[in-house]
Amino acid sequence: MLDNHSPPKGCGPLLPLGAAQTKPMRQEIFEHVRAAGRATRTDVIQALGISAGSATALTAEMINAGLLREVESIPRETGRGRPAVALEVVTETHAVIGIKLSEKVHSAVLTDFAGNTRATAVLETLAGPKQLDDLLAEVGKLIHDVLDAAGTQLSAVAAVGIGLSGIVDHQAGTVPWSPLLAQRNCDFATAFREKFGLPIHLDNDANMLTLAELWFGAGRAKSDFAVVTIEQGVGMGLVIDNRLYRGARGMGLELGHTKVQLDGALCRCGRRGCLEAYLADYALAREAATALHLQPHESQSPNALLEALFTQAKSGDEAAQTIFRRAGRYLAVGLANIVQLFDPALIIISGERMQYDYLYADEVMSEMHRLTLNDGRAPCTVETHAWGDLVWARGATALALSAVTDQAIANLA
Amino acid sequence: MLDNHSPPKGCGPLLPLGAAQTKPMRQEIFEHVRAAGRATRTDVIQALGISAGSATALTAEMINAGLLREVESIPRETGRGRPAVALEVVTETHAVIGIKLSEKVHSAVLTDFAGNTRATAVLETLAGPKQLDDLLAEVGKLIHDVLDAAGTQLSAVAAVGIGLSGIVDHQAGTVPWSPLLAQRNCDFATAFREKFGLPIHLDNDANMLTLAELWFGAGRAKSDFAVVTIEQGVGMGLVIDNRLYRGARGMGLELGHTKVQLDGALCRCGRRGCLEAYLADYALAREAATALHLQPHESQSPNALLEALFTQAKSGDEAAQTIFRRAGRYLAVGLANIVQLFDPALIIISGERMQYDYLYADEVMSEMHRLTLNDGRAPCTVETHAWGDLVWARGATALALSAVTDQAIANLA
């Protein structure tokens, strides 16, 4: 019957599930109010499916703690019964700063606790890798400027979020590699904390942009979507079940370095056939010289080169058009692969390069749909956002904001 | 100051997080005992970090309910203090059947509540699409056989899990498309329930295999890993945080139809450049005829063709070798893309085709590592398992088993 001498080896996963992802109810209420901008207790009760008793107790607690407040003037509507009192986030309690660092320009946004932008700042800078100290000095300048613009001081800031391109370890706060930094494996977070004495949250720029979409943009109403950025490189962010997915080992999702062609075009990373080697600025620029019949020594800035290429293509030049057309086709491949692997309901394409409409042309979309299986289901929607750097910085505020929120709620208990 | 007349639009995700993923503690205890095969209360306390009081109360409750039992004969070890009493799952309470349906042979496994295989059955069948009723008749035969072999009857079975290739909607229990079924959009689950009156859990075969690895195989100790299968098609399963990830819209992860070549080889799906068009059986077979200098009318079974091709390649034939070499290189591309996008700690390659060692050759692995960025981190491990159909069926039992477990625990409260 039962053999006690050979103990069973068992079955099922040996590791426990990731730590409880159930937020305390206080936090869910708070976040619902913030997400709605304003909400009555009844709204909260219905949206979260909680009891009225809990709503009263927990909102009272948070009002008491200065996180929420009742809105004085009720936007009076006709209706019987006791009028509902709207709640809103007390915006003044915590401010956060979000910063996007990039090669030529840094940007910063200061938002209040409700996510409203209070001030912005921009800092032109020299391209090329820098020493960590120099980069932090630029960050200091930015913070100073944005505080100035907001009429506040550093002590009012609860946390800072920073996004930069490259390989960023969000959890550790380190930067294994970035085009902005001369050193490898920078301990960015520690250096920042020493210099500014503020909580810091780092992530790569694609994740920042994805957070911006999740918190402020088209992703707010979607629980699963992907964001693709095409600029200096090709980046990607993914939201699964309303959370930013950072990959199993905390590494970014390197869409730009997925292979779309064996022995294909040469990529910055030294490998061949990466998607980015067909789409990124440098990939177009290096073919542009040929199409524009420039001599090798007639150098221009990459941006000017791309501009010229674009006007050339628009005016009907075959060589210029074929560059964009090929880029578009590979973009379609990249998007199709995302659809096949993640099956998101929405893909958002973003980045300054989106002004070149070859990228969101109908041809690209239809090519993408041709390349994907879709058994009768609604095809994946693709949206294009040609947003500026400030949006990335706002995404960085979202990172800081959510950490500050977690902390503020935890302090209640 | 505060402008009450233009209500804030808010920020942050609008949708709540997915339903609570926190299992009741009873269930965590039960699953830990089952995963360990046998565990004392103290083991449980340490592993789950719970209090001794809870352990006593909850194990007592489950012992009382007949889910767990104390193991009589303690495997006596030297040591002081009160000896710990091991707990184990009461295996007899629930049995489940797992079934893998495929083109030429179906297999079934009957396991007890602890996941031990009690009996197996295999049924040869004709290839080609069938009517749902005919397929269900074959399922009936299989169930009958496996019950016979186990010496039980249908009433002892708590649930059935079935895996089949194609596009399977796990949640709805429907099969939008499968090579096994002549109809599209079969409501398989409903038909099954009507015929057998048993709870049924459907999924595609790649997910079944992935579950098998998670419950019984190399994935048990990993929280994040990918499984790639190469057989008639190329399939993929993904475990994120100890859970099977089914894609944002519940569709499988169609690795086989990711594009690795613009305008590439023709795929079964009618599109060009799909990974599967370079790797799957039919892809190799259609080039095999050329390499083996067969006339078009000299048809063989695909399997025989592949065998012949393989021996030809081994004996040094260039044409045959180049077929395998190309397949291997594209496999490397596919694996590299998985690594870039998901960054798993482990990839398991599985399937009968693994007997052809071109696929797990060192060359393929090193090509894959060449194709991936890895900034100083440990490269992704790749394991190869050439397991038979019964493992897939065992994966199907895992699906049924976890559902039955959820139910049994829920019934306690």
Place this chain on the structure above:
DNA sequence: ACCTTTAATTCGACTGTTGAATTTAATTTG
């Protein structure tokens, strides 16, 4: 026989939540 050690149990306390009854604040109606 008595101490030490380890396992398991008991039980009071605490937390987070619910739900019914109640209070509050408005509108509508006789």
Place this chain on the structure above:
DNA sequence: CAAATTAAATTCAACAGTCGAATTAAAGGT
């Protein structure tokens, strides 16, 4: 204008889940 009506918010007893300190249980060591 007072009473009825309606809806929002509050109060409060109850309950499930969990913890932790004290206790009991079962062994070995001295």
